[in-house]
Amino acid sequence: MAAAADYRAGTEDYRDYLRRLQPGDRLLLEPGDYRQGLPLSNLSGHAGQPIVIEAADSAAPPRFIARPRANTVSLVNVRHLVLRHLQLDGGNLPVDAVKAEGHSRYADFITLEHLFIHDHAASQQNVGISTKCPAFGWVVRNNRIERVGTGMYFGDADGSDPFVGGVIEGNRITHTLGYNLQIKHQKFRSSEYADRYDTVIRYNVFSKQDALPGPQARPNVLLGHVPLTGVGSEDRYLVYGNLFLHNPSEALLQVEGRVAVYDNVFINGSGDAIRIQPHNDVPRDMDIFSNTVLASGTGIQVRQAEGAAYRQRVVANVVAAVTPLRGGEAAHNLTLDYQPDWLDVAVAELTPRLLASQPSRRLPDGLVRELAAYPGWQGASRPGANVAPALLRTLDAAQP
Template identity: 35%
Template structure:
């Protein structure tokens, strides 16, 4: 007998990622089977046993994705006494395209759970295109809530409607911080309390990021209503200060491109610590004691750096208010319509245009506090002046782009827009904002076939069944699949709805093109080859069963075990079950 001997002293990494299918009956089992790089594709339906992720980790090069369908709805319903999406000791996970319905229960929508004895963290997370409903049992019930140390989160394209509090990021004691997140392109409407609060931060715990960084809040829509606040009135957006010293003390909040509106009893933004606020549109905080932007110390944290420029502020009791004892470094290039436009101590205050609410019609297209009627794009020839020096701001993210994401050119404009006449960008409304400075959601990602990689598919044997699943992302969903009939490998058939190519292939070498088409009739294609070997009549009968392994959608891992100079065996294990072992040729 002849043997191929291979000595390897380590366990190899996955050769490919798997796409698993989940439905209301099996999804908890499928979650337990996920490995780095895998995707759990959820079917439409109602999931009544929550979404619980405990001890689940991808890695920086292979995130785990859990996503609902692009064109229908996968809804996770609340369960009394338990948070609807529960995260504990997790990292490098994407949660996308689901609806979370708390059913009016006293449970949060998505929560990074706190701890009492054993610390844990939840970091490197993407929460995208998630709709959170009926989380308004009381003001303490939260759409997205974090109670353990969290960092490198992106919350993008989510809608939270009617919650007690939209997002509450960081624990109230300041000891479990929310660090260096990106909150972009979301809509939070009609909360009882905050649209978003990011809590103040004490010294960061061990294991959190080092160096300096920013938390980005951009291109969001935060709208409150006249809804009563049972536990006290709250601003639309509040963020607290960073640690007083050490790691994180020089971090920055960067708030830009947002539309923030309608607070009858509080300010629109309350800001503490180190921050830059630019190119936002802030409308309707009529109480004379409150402001579009209120700069103040809070919960033991002071104002250390405050830059506010190129904002449009309308119908606020005070436009920009710097509280007694605090100092703003820059208030520059803003367009403010208020009877008390700018107040407090400001080191550099220049190039602002201020006037009364009644006179705003002389400057902008349609000033209003009614969503359907407002348009703050400048009239032709208005809201300009001499060029503003941007030297103090040129380290800020997208300091040179306006509310629409367009270049500010020579920096002659005042307020959040860099043009005049007809607005070329998003029309203000109670919808997700499209466009804007940075990477907020605009068009869906381009349609692409993402698995398997183009080129050679895993080899097949003419004596074994064969299955491979093609996977697409981006586009408008509703995918259909095609391989020209003349090119389909003999013995295989393509399911045009699922992208599964399967059957008993005939020996030969095949080349073919796979094309996916989405609901908008956009297409993407990749070229593949497949080699199908001839059955070897000399093998397959002894010691191992079927003489080979089918190639499938599972993620193959090679476990190579060596000890004391002896190669025990080589086992190819798939998550769906152990395949038959291949017998050595004699």
């Protein structure tokens, strides 16, 4: 096996290096404006030896400028690939910034880090990061995405092309026409991925604070169900430590399937915070706990399909809303009246402010032990007490 190599390239010659990249190689891109896109096809690194394409100087990231009729970063049949410290400027052309293309057979173990994606907002259909083929083991970390049609869109509208075992963390997604993040429902899963996988969504900022109501209104985040039977049917989404901010006409989070939602902060001065409801199927077993919610509409709403046998537990949340809780198996929650003045409180101070006037209420030891099995949750003596540290990690991780 040839030794891994480092290559340096600039705006004129960088495409000459793309097909020669082997496991462990790095392509270091000099500062400048790159106008011919980044088409990556039939490239495979190895576990522990990915192919890396990144800025030669992280303080001066190369700027890829969108071109008509071509997605800027195009992924086709690639594995173990890392892209980091790049700027993707859409110029509001009707293209995507990063796309695993629909004619690709796979795009596995892709890591996207420290990308600045902006101005892909010709329509809601233009996406910052999108997959339209089976995608396994993605890590999408510490990216800034703003002024786009949709921030991230994983999967396909018909439930094909599953997104499996991903980690989405430390991103800041703002100023989207539609979703900040959508992961589509999954109809089936290849036997190649027969184990159970969690997709982790943590320490992100999802904001539609300046969005306008209208036909393009969407929740900040929408999570569809995993396969209903067979391979993948036991998979879960773990959603924790995130900050959800404002939406003019939809909820901040809408989910179905198998989900755990905990240690998040939800702030919506224009409506609802969390909606658990049928979309392409029904809500299945899920836990919603240790969140802080401030909403001018409904704080946490659970709509279960009639006759369904699944459990949706709503436990140990702090909810200040016009209608704090509706539906679900609720226990040990602290509910308060909605106070619009609290919208102006510093986010990291919100949970302590809500708890300040309330007597301490210890959770049952058995419940604490059960919830402590979830990653990132270390137990709490009273509802919501673990939210503030998680939020501080979110704000630190999401700094541009």
